[in-house]
Amino acid sequence: TMAVRVPRRLLSSPFHSRPLPLLHHRFSTGSGKKVYLGAIDQGTSSTRFIVFDGELNPVASHQIPVKQSFPHPGWADMDANEIFASVNICAEAALEEAGIKGSDLAAVGVTNQRETTIVWDKNTGEPLAPAMLWFDDRTKPLCNKLTEDLGGDPQCLQKESGLRINPYFSAFKLRWLMENNSKVKQAIESGAAAFGTVESFLVWKLTEGDKYITDCTNASRTMLMDLNSLEWSENLCQTLGIPMNKGLLPEKILANAHPDAYGVVNVKGPLNGVRICGSIGDQQSALVGQGCFQKGQLKNTFGTGQFLLLNTGTECVLSEQGLLSTIGYKMGPEADTHFAVEGAVAISGVGLKWMVESLKFGDSPKDIVNLAESVKSTKGLYFVPAFSGLMAPHWRPDARGIMIGWTHYHGRAHLCRALVEALCFQCRDVVSAMGVKPEIIKVDGGVAQSDFTMQLLADLTEITVERPKIIETTAAGAAIVAGIGVGHWKGIEDLKRDTETTATRFQPNPEAEAEWRHGRWLKAVERCIRWEDHHFGGDYEE
Numbered sequence: 001t002m003a004v005r006v007p008r009r010l011l012s013s014p015f016h017s018r019p020l021p022l023l024h025h026r027f028s029t030g031s032g033k034k035v036y037l038g039a040i041d042q043g044t045s046s047t048r049f050i051v052f053d054g055e056l057n058p059v060a061s062h063q064i065p066v067k068q069s070f071p072h073p074g075w076a077d078m079d080a081n082e083i084f085a086s087v088n089i090c091a092e093a094a095l096e097e098a099g100i101k102g103s104d105l106a107a108v109g110v111t112n113q114r115e116t117t118i119v120w121d122k123n124t125g126e127p128l129a130p131a132m133l134w135f136d137d138r139t140k141p142l143c144n145k146l147t148e149d150l151g152g153d154p155q156c157l158q159k160e161s162g163l164r165i166n167p168y169f170s171a172f173k174l175r176w177l178m179e180n181n182s183k184v185k186q187a188i189e190s191g192a193a194a195f196g197t198v199e200s201f202l203v204w205k206l207t208e209g210d211k212y213i214t215d216c217t218n219a220s221r222t223m224l225m226d227l228n229s230l231e232w233s234e235n236l237c238q239t240l241g242i243p244m245n246k247g248l249l250p251e252k253i254l255a256n257a258h259p260d261a262y263g264v265v266n267v268k269g270p271l272n273g274v275r276i277c278g279s280i281g282d283q284q285s286a287l288v289g290q291g292c293f294q295k296g297q298l299k300n301t302f303g304t305g306q307f308l309l310l311n312t313g314t315e316c317v318l319s320e321q322g323l324l325s326t327i328g329y330k331m332g333p334e335a336d337t338h339f340a341v342e343g344a345v346a347i348s349g350v351g352l353k354w355m356v357e358s359l360k361f362g363d364s365p366k367d368i369v370n371l372a373e374s375v376k377s378t379k380g381l382y383f384v385p386a387f388s389g390l391m392a393p394h395w396r397p398d399a400r401g402i403m404i405g406w407t408h409y410h411g412r413a414h415l416c417r418a419l420v421e422a423l424c425f426q427c428r429d430v431v432s433a434m435g436v437k438p439e440i441i442k443v444d445g446g447v448a449q450s451d452f453t454m455q456l457l458a459d460l461t462e463i464t465v466e467r468p469k470i471i472e473t474t475a476a477g478a479a480i481v482a483g484i485g486v487g488h489w490k491g492i493e494d495l496k497r498d499t500e501t502t503a504t505r506f507q508p509n510p511e512a513e514a515e516w517r518h519g520r521w522l523k524a525v526e527r528c529i530r531w532e533d534h535h536f537g538g539d540y541e542e
Contacts, residue, residue, distance in 0.1 A: 109482030277485030289473030
């Protein structure tokens, strides 16, 4: 690992009900036999299954929402059984729409919300606690104490893990469950507990417990994997209080594409008998789906949150400016590991959803964007949506949401525009922390389908924004790793794209006063930190 100083720097679409057509691709398809690939795309707000043909064109898809619960301020849960059930529901409907059977699929790939933590009983397959979502921050006191015990530097484990001590990562969620949930504690002591992120749980359930694995992109988000060896780290596990001798961790950390190590679907249902040939975390999957295979290429996915990944090639770059080092992709057991620098922002589409569900400003996220577009400016109103603290590049779990600049003049449309502008300012913060100004920001995800929002992004970042014809690239990434794993493609060198006539570009407006407005945004950020010093809602109830 080379430490380099870096200076400061798929969800369902809320704007379209059906997936857009993919970019045109030119692939080597071998014998010419009709090939189908399945993609399981399990996200924070929904689950999808998409059937692709051998040239990565979508044939059929089905999507359903999955419920979240927020039992206390800062907490965010999901029912793991509902997650698994949603996969089979979506697969059955998509296959029916495509007019094919599961046996017609060459392989299936999995992509998933990362960091979300599930602990289940190996004997029964039943979850022992609700899944703790990636943006849950109930572990903040635990993280604060650990940081203090280790000398006060939250980046003290960065060289080995690429990450910083923060509630975002799975290890702390697991540790919290160990300390606060008696079922989890007892199961770990008896050796019956299995811990995993969403893809581990799904593969375990699909193979009926035959494969207890994870992939290197998801494992790199637990804070328990050594970025150099791609193995569980004894040092990290010991430091974070996670036992390695109880069979608690997945047995293998796999490359994203693999011909057989992910197993075959054994459970009864629409996918029975189908080979699982790939798994990749959702943001890395979008990096692959966007075709960001060259060092220096950048993508930003506007999903529940906002995730910027910069391909750093085969070099693991360690940031000193609040960004994360992570695995980008590894397309086979003998393939090179490609790394990325990442900036993760908690609030994007979920902020629009909050305005719909909590503030009742409209019936859909599109209504919020339409309201935002109805006014020409916020008239000095700034909104920092730090609902669960601030993530990259600020990393302030003590921050909370703030609206500043209110006057009698302001109405709901100004508030909506302030939120949309906040999404753009947060992107600018992360790009600034990367230390390089890319020529293009490639965007995808539901929010990216709004022309207004993407033009505002170009204006406020002062960078050209490029949106491919397919917005939901995450599922395409899952199909790619499955296709490489099953041997349909030899590797990324077989993936050739023609994007010249299919991408929409948004050029920045030099008269947008972006620098001045960003300065005001940063003042608002300063005012929202050091706010929360404890959790509300009483003791944890199992």
